[in-house]
Amino acid sequence: MTRLERLGLVEARTLLRRRAIGAVELTRACLAAMERNRALNAFITETPERALAMAEAADARLARGEGGPLEGLPIAVKDLFCTEGVRTTAGSKILANFVPPYESTVTARLWAAGAVLLGKTNLDEFAMGSSNTTSAFGPVVNPWTPAGSSPPFVPGGSSGGSAAAVAGFLCPAATGTDTGGSIRQPASFCGIVGIKPTYGRCSRFGIVAFASSLDQAGAFARSVADAALLLQAMAGFDPKDSTSAELPVPDWSGELRGRVKGLRIGIPKEYRLDGMPSEIETLWARGADWLRAQGAELVEVSLPHTRYALPTYYIVAPAEASSNLARYDGMRYGLRVTGRDLVDTYKKTRGEGFGAEVRRRILIGTYVLSAGYYDAYYLKAQKVRRRIVEDFEAAFARCDALLTPTAPSAAFRIGERSDDPVAMYLNDVFTVTVNLAGLPGISVPAGLSAAGLPLGLQVIGKPWDEATVLEVARALEEAAEFRALPPGVVEA
Amino acid sequence: MAWTIAGRTGEWELVCGLEVHAQVISKAKLFSAAATEFGAEPNSRVSPVDAGMPGMLPVLNGFCVEQAVKTGLALEAEINRVSIFERKNYFYPDLPQGYQISQYQQPIVGRGRILIDLPDGTSRAIGITRLHLEQDAGKSLHGAREGVTLIDLNRCGVALMEIVSEPDIRAPEEAVLYLKKLRSILRYVGTCDGNMEEGSLRCDANVSVRRVGDPRFGTRCEIKNVNSMRFVAKAIEYEARRQVDILESGGVVEQETRLFDAARGETRSMRGKEEAHDYRYFPDPDLLPLELDEALIERLRAELPELPDAKRARFVSDYGLSAYDAGVLVAERAAADYFEAVAKGRDAKFAANWVINELFGALARRGLEIEACPLPAEALGEILDLLAEGTISGKIAKEVFQEAFDSGARPRAIVEAKGLRQVTDAGAIEPVVAKLVADNPQQAENARKNPKIVGWFVGQVMKATGGKANPALVNELVKKALGLG
Numbered sequence: 001m002t003r004l005e006r007l008g009l010v011e012a013r014t015l016l017r018r019r020a021i022g023a024v025e026l027t028r029a030c031l032a033a034m035e036r037n038r039a040l041n042a043f044i045t046e047t048p049e050r051a052l053a054m055a056e057a058a059d060a061r062l063a064r065g066e067g068g069p070l071e072g073l074p075i076a077v078k079d080l081f082c083t084e085g086v087r088t089t090a091g092s093k094i095l096a097n098f099v100p101p102y103e104s105t106v107t108a109r110l111w112a113a114g115a116v117l118l119g120k121t122n123l124d125e126f127a128m129g130s131s132n133t134t135s136a137f138g139p140v141v142n143p144w145t146p147a148g149s150s151p152p153f154v155p156g157g158s159s160g161g162s163a164a165a166v167a168g169f170l171c172p173a174a175t176g177t178d179t180g181g182s183i184r185q186p187a188s189f190c191g192i193v194g195i196k197p198t199y200g201r202c203s204r205f206g207i208v209a210f211a212s213s214l215d216q217a218g219a220f221a222r223s224v225a226d227a228a229l230l231l232q233a234m235a236g237f238d239p240k241d242s243t244s245a246e247l248p249v250p251d252w253s254g255e256l257r258g259r260v261k262g263l264r265i266g267i268p269k270e271y272r273l274d275g276m277p278s279e280i281e282t283l284w285a286r287g288a289d290w291l292r293a294q295g296a297e298l299v300e301v302s303l304p305h306t307r308y309a310l311p312t313y314y315i316v317a318p319a320e321a322s323s324n325l326a327r328y329d330g331m332r333y334g335l336r337v338t339g340r341d342l343v344d345t346y347k348k349t350r351g352e353g354f355g356a357e358v359r360r361r362i363l364i365g366t367y368v369l370s371a372g373y374y375d376a377y378y379l380k381a382q383k384v385r386r387r388i389v390e391d392f393e394a395a396f397a398r399c400d401a402l403l404t405p406t407a408p409s410a411a412f413r414i415g416e417r418s419d420d421p422v423a424m425y426l427n428d429v430f431t432v433t434v435n436l437a438g439l440p441g442i443s444v445p446a447g448l449s450a451a452g453l454p455l456g457l458q459v460i461g462k463p464w465d466e467a468t469v470l471e472v473a474r475a476l477e478e479a480a481e482f483r484a485l486p487p488g489v490v491e492a
Numbered sequence: 493m494a495w496t497i498a499g500r501t502g503e504w505e506l507v508c509g510l511e512v513h514a515q516v517i518s519k520a521k522l523f524s525a526a527a528t529e530f531g532a533e534p535n536s537r538v539s540p541v542d543a544g545m546p547g548m549l550p551v552l553n554g555f556c557v558e559q560a561v562k563t564g565l566a567l568e569a570e571i572n573r574v575s576i577f578e579r580k581n582y583f584y585p586d587l588p589q590g591y592q593i594s595q596y597q598q599p600i601v602g603r604g605r606i607l608i609d610l611p612d613g614t615s616r617a618i619g620i621t622r623l624h625l626e627q628d629a630g631k632s633l634h635g636a637r638e639g640v641t642l643i644d645l646n647r648c649g650v651a652l653m654e655i656v657s658e659p660d661i662r663a664p665e666e667a668v669l670y671l672k673k674l675r676s677i678l679r680y681v682g683t684c685d686g687n688m689e690e691g692s693l694r695c696d697a698n699v700s701v702r703r704v705g706d707p708r709f710g711t712r713c714e715i716k717n718v719n720s721m722r723f724v725a726k727a728i729e730y731e732a733r734r735q736v737d738i739l740e741s742g743g744v745v746e747q748e749t750r751l752f753d754a755a756r757g758e759t760r761s762m763r764g765k766e767e768a769h770d771y772r773y774f775p776d777p778d779l780l781p782l783e784l785d786e787a788l789i790e791r792l793r794a795e796l797p798e799l800p801d802a803k804r805a806r807f808v809s810d811y812g813l814s815a816y817d818a819g820v821l822v823a824e825r826a827a828a829d830y831f832e833a834v835a836k837g838r839d840a841k842f843a844a845n846w847v848i849n850e851l852f853g854a855l856a857r858r859g860l861e862i863e864a865c866p867l868p869a870e871a872l873g874e875i876l877d878l879l880a881e882g883t884i885s886g887k888i889a890k891e892v893f894q895e896a897f898d899s900g901a902r903p904r905a906i907v908e909a910k911g912l913r914q915v916t917d918a919g920a921i922e923p924v925v926a927k928l929v930a931d932n933p934q935q936a937e938n939a940r941k942n943p944k945i946v947g948w949f950v951g952q953v954m955k956a957t958g959g960k961a962n963p964a965l966v967n968e969l970v971k972k973a974l975g976l977g
Contacts, residue, residue: 242550331643
């Protein structure tokens with residue numbers, strides 16, 4: 001039983017329950033893989049001691065025939081989830097030494113389910129980015145970067161560390177958060193599955209806020225079934241988050257069959273962008289064919305306000321962020337750079353504590369909320385957001401789920417597009433609409449680009465219908481038979 | 493209340509509206525479960541939500557919402573079925589989130605009114621523009637330690653009701669009456685304790701002036717920190733006169749925020765219009781719109797107590813009290829309840845006099861609120877009964893009252909223990925009278941010519957009997973002894 005770190009959640013769970021493997025053994029394998037692959041820079045903080053203690057406790061419970069649905073399964077957590085007693089940085093210098101005295105609801109649920117914390121994964125600073133290059137802890141390397149190829153490919157973002165860790169076999173699964181595509185786009189770039197559930201499905205309590213009306217926690221794994229299993233343990237109503245939904249969580253992983261027969265799958269015509277690489281177009285068409293072949297009916301639908309989605313997103317998200325990040329003022333926790341007086345201390349603390357992209361978005365957000373600009377930007381964006389929601393409502397009157405590419409390209413190299421924020425923002429063109437409408441979405445690896453990099457397909461569902469999203473994703477997964485392995489992983 | 497400022501060039505009228513911040517009575521804060529009591533160890537009543545820790549989220553305290561609705565109902569105001577919490581963004585060390593959660597475009601309570609009771613016995617309505625819920629900030633303690641500012645976040649996140657009046661106030665004294673009435677209503681419904689010293693009721697005043705008869709409003713200044721009943725009128729009057737002086741000397745009133753300096757009795761500029769913050773209000777995405785259902789509103793309406801205006805009207809009609817006395821009695825619900833307990837089955841006007849004059853006087857001398865009154869209503873009733881029965885005289889009654897108030901002993905027991913029963917036995921008084929007349933022949937002679945001097949003899953007899961003699965009987969016996977009967 002070598003290469004335990006290659007096991008998926010469902011497989012490992014079966015072996016753990018049979019006591020064929022131990023949680024400590026499995027955890028050690030992951031910790032070793034993390035150590036071997038530190039060059040990926042996937043983790044900001046590794047927690048080996050805590051991991052082994054948790055794994056030991058899990059083994060004890062398993063030995064007694066007890067344990068939760070994730071008992072003994074090691075996972076990584078995006079460093080945006082507050083973990084009690086474990087440094088939580090949000091990828092920012094301003095929180096570089098912040099150790100929360102509380103646990104996020106999502107991670108608390110995971111530990112209650114028996115999961116083991118391997119460490120906190122790297123991310124774009126405050127989850128603002130699509131390449132994981134804005135992290136104060138350095139960029140993450142995509143494990144699909146061939147040895148010697150430089151500069152390396154980005155893993156996508158903002159949950160780039162989680163995606164790289166799962167894709168590079170450092171851990172079987174990881175949590176992420178998705179505000180405009182931050183789970184689905186890195187999943188696509190790294191050749192793994194990433195799901196963002198409906199807004200309100202997972203509690204936001206204890207997750208460092210970026211844009212509160214868009215932020216949603218989700219899961220990364222190497223299979224749809226594994227992603228479903230992890231998400232199921234994360235989801236559920238939380239009275240501590242007023243926007244979390246008081247709805248039961250279905251048994252997604254247990255009911256997963258990959259059956260799409262009779263389902264109507266919508267293809268939004270506005271997602272055919274000018275200048276989109278033909279390989280993306282081809283992949284999308286192939287995905288549609290796979291579903292048709294399995295008995296789904298493909299229908300063309302229209303989402304007419306799609307072209308306003310990016311501008312809308314880049315008003316709403318920075319507006320909320322400018323307010324959400326006001327608390328990092330150096331007064332109570334985190335970095336403080338003392339200046340001449342109070343205002344100077346604020347300026348120095350925030351000027352030195354925040355990176356360029358975060359500062360840019362705070363400025364944009366402050367601007368669009370300012371007197372005299374509010375109506376033209378923020379209020380207008382809210383109205384467009386409503387139209388986008390209505391677009392989806394109309395589309396879902398004609399179909400059960402939508403199929404789109406996840407991102408308009410494969411992974412690019414670190415440093416590429418870094419001088420052009422708008423080009424960077426275009427990465428999110430297929431994903432932000434889903435956040436604006438609060439819908440569930442998943443990215444499934446579906447093929448490789450000509451350059452040998454993974455490409456993902458996105459399935460978008462109706463509100464609260466993660467079940468259908470997972471079914472369609474499972475069908476795609478089965479048809480795609482994505483077996484390619486990332487070349488940039490250091491083996492034992 | 494016609495109140496004008498006589499300027500060199502004519503008469504000026506005051507236009508004033510008040511913004512009152514009333515701390516909601518609630519065990520927990522508006523969006524966190526931290527406790528709210530006053531005077532706790534600094535920073536000991538702070539949850540991670542109040543401290544603006546990363547990832548913390550506000551959860552609305554339903555009780556505070558009920559308190560706001562109750563207050564709205566008591567102000568005869570519209571209750572908005574849907575209201576929105578918004579973020580008011582600004583940086584300050586005692587504002588940990590970097591924004592205050594408040595209500596802006598859609599407050600929980602809309603238009604209402606307060607009736608103020610003018611000294612001439614009439615009432616005047618002052619409009620309420622709105623009432624909204626918001627979080628309080630923490631406290632900055634400057635200069636407590638050399639070179640640093642200390643922050644106490646205990647108050648941070650405590651629920652406030654901001655109650656905004658229309659610019660209907662026309663005299664400084666009306667502002668005081670408005671505040672007193674508002675405070676009275678808040679205390680009646682139990683939504684704010686109205687304690688201005690502890691800061692649970694804070695007031696800012698918007699002041700402008702205009703020539704009498706001019707329908708247009710002048711430029712207003714907002715006066716911060718008029719935080720005692722004593723200073724409200726002073727601050728408003730000072731500010732109005734300042735504005736009149738500026739306008740009469742050809743100047744222009746600048747719209748600005750001014751601070752009232754109680755020590756100097758003047759207002760001074762805090763910040764001008766240009767320095768005004770851009771608060772960048774926007775709906776708080778962490779909170780859903782607040783929807784109120786009819787059943788809740790009706791339940792709260794049913795729970796409302798009889799309010800001061802209704803109680804005052806009832807005291808006038810049922811007890812025959814003057815509007816003024818009734819107004820004094822109903823200002824505090826506990827005082828009104830006390831009065832009613834004393835008046836039950838007794839002469840109500842008499843009871844009112846005793847409560848207003850003796851009881852309120854005694855409380856004021858000891859600096860006590862009615863809630864802490866050491867003399868139970870039944871005890872005061874007992875004194876009135878002793879008086880009515882003729883067991884004690886009015887003078888003795890006051891002594892008994894003071895004794896009972898100070899010692900807590902029952903009035904009847906005091907009367908018995910000290911032998912204070914009124915002497916109504918003529919046989920016991922006659923010798924005293926006879927001796928006095930005999931000892932003071934000149935006075936007796938004077939009294940026969942001028943019957944007003946009879947009173948001197950009555951007084952002497954009362955003194956000699958320790959006040960226990962029945963004054964009417966003494967009067968009769970003195971007259972008889974002087975041959976005036």
